[in-house]
Amino acid sequence: MAIHVILQPMEADITDAHEHSPVFTLDRVTVRRGGALLLDAVSCRIAGGACTALVGPSGAGKSTLLRLLNRLEEPGSGTVRFHGRPLTGADVLALRRRVQLLSQQPVLLTTHIADDLRVGRPDLDDRRAAGLLGRVGLSPAMLDRPTAGLSGGEAQRVCLARALALDPEVLLLDEPTSALDAASARAVEHTVRDLVAAGLAVVLVSHNSPQARRVADQVLVLDGGRLADSGPVDRISYLKEGT
Numbered sequence: 001m002a003i004h005v006i007l008q009p010m011e012a013d014i015t016d017a018h019e020h021s022p023v024f025t026l027d028r029v030t031v032r033r034g035g036a037l038l039l040d041a042v043s044c045r046i047a048g049g050a051c052t053a054l055v056g057p058s059g060a061g062k063s064t065l066l067r068l069l070n071r072l073e074e075p076g077s078g079t080v081r082f083h084g085r086p087l088t089g090a091d092v093l094a095l096r097r098r099v100q101l102l103s104q105q106p107v108l109l110t111t112h113i114a115d116d117l118r119v120g121r122p123d124l125d126d127r128r129a130a131g132l133l134g135r136v137g138l139s140p141a142m143l144d145r146p147t148a149g150l151s152g153g154e155a156q157r158v159c160l161a162r163a164l165a166l167d168p169e170v171l172l173l174d175e176p177t178s179a180l181d182a183a184s185a186r187a188v189e190h191t192v193r194d195l196v197a198a199g200l201a202v203v204l205v206s207h208n209s210p211q212a213r214r215v216a217d218q219v220l221v222l223d224g225g226r227l228a229d230s231g232p233v234d235r236i237s238y239l240k241e242g243t
C-alpha cells in the first residue's frame, strides 16, 4: 500500500499499488467562486476498483471535489487527470457516460422502471434491464412496475441501475442515502459494496462516519477546502472522532 502524505503541498496517494492504478489524479487543484476559495491546492489520487469516501465538515468542499470529476465544476488552477489525461481536453458527454453522478434525492424520469432504465440506453433489452435490477439488489420482476410508489431506497437503486445501464467505470455518489431511512440506506450501501467488488470505482460523499467506515476502502478528509488527511479507512482519525 503506497501512502504518501506530505505537508506542503499536502498530497495524498491513496492508490492501492498492488491492485489498482488511479482513475483520477488531482494536482494542486484550486476552485474559487464569488471570491470564496472552495478548494485550496488539493492534490490526491483516487484509486480504481475501490470505494473512496470524501468526508469532512459541512462546507469543506466535498461536493465541489466530486463535481470536478465529471466536469460539473472546473478548476481555477491545477489539473484534474482521468487515466493520466487532463480533463480539460475531454469530451464532456463521453466523460459523463464513463463517470456517472448520482445525487442525494433519487430522481426518476419516467412512469415505469423499464422506461427509466432505457433513458440513456434506448436499445436496452428486457433481459439486460432485468439483469441490471438484479445487480442493484432489486427483483428483476419489478421491471414492469410503475415508478410511483417505490420506497426511497428502491428508487435510489433504480437510479443506480439506470446509471449502470451506461456501463460506467466510475460512480460519483453525493450523499446517496441522506434522504433514506436506515434500512433503505443499508440496502444501498450493500449495493455499492457489490458494485465495487465487481470492479467499479465509487467516490462517495458522506456526512455519516459509520457509513464511511462500512463502505469505504480509502478516505479523503477535507476541511476548509484543504486536504486534511487521507489513507485507508481504518487509519483515519476523523472517522473515529466523528459520528
Ligand SMILES: Nc1ncnc2c1ncn2[C@@H]1O[C@H](COP(=O)(O)OP(=O)(O)OP(=O)(O)O)[C@@H](O)[C@H]1O
Pocket (backbone or CB within 6 Å): 033, 034, 035, 036, 038, 056, 057, 058, 059, 060, 061, 062, 063, 064, 065, 207
Ligand atoms: N457560488 C458560491 N459562492 C460562494 N461560495 C460558495 C458558492 N457555492 C458554494 N460555496 C461555498 O463553498 C464551500 C464548499 O461547498 P461544498 O458544497 O463543496 O461543501 P461540502 O463539503 O460538500 O458541504 P456540505 O457537506 O454542507 O454539503 C461552502 O462553504 C459553500 O458555502
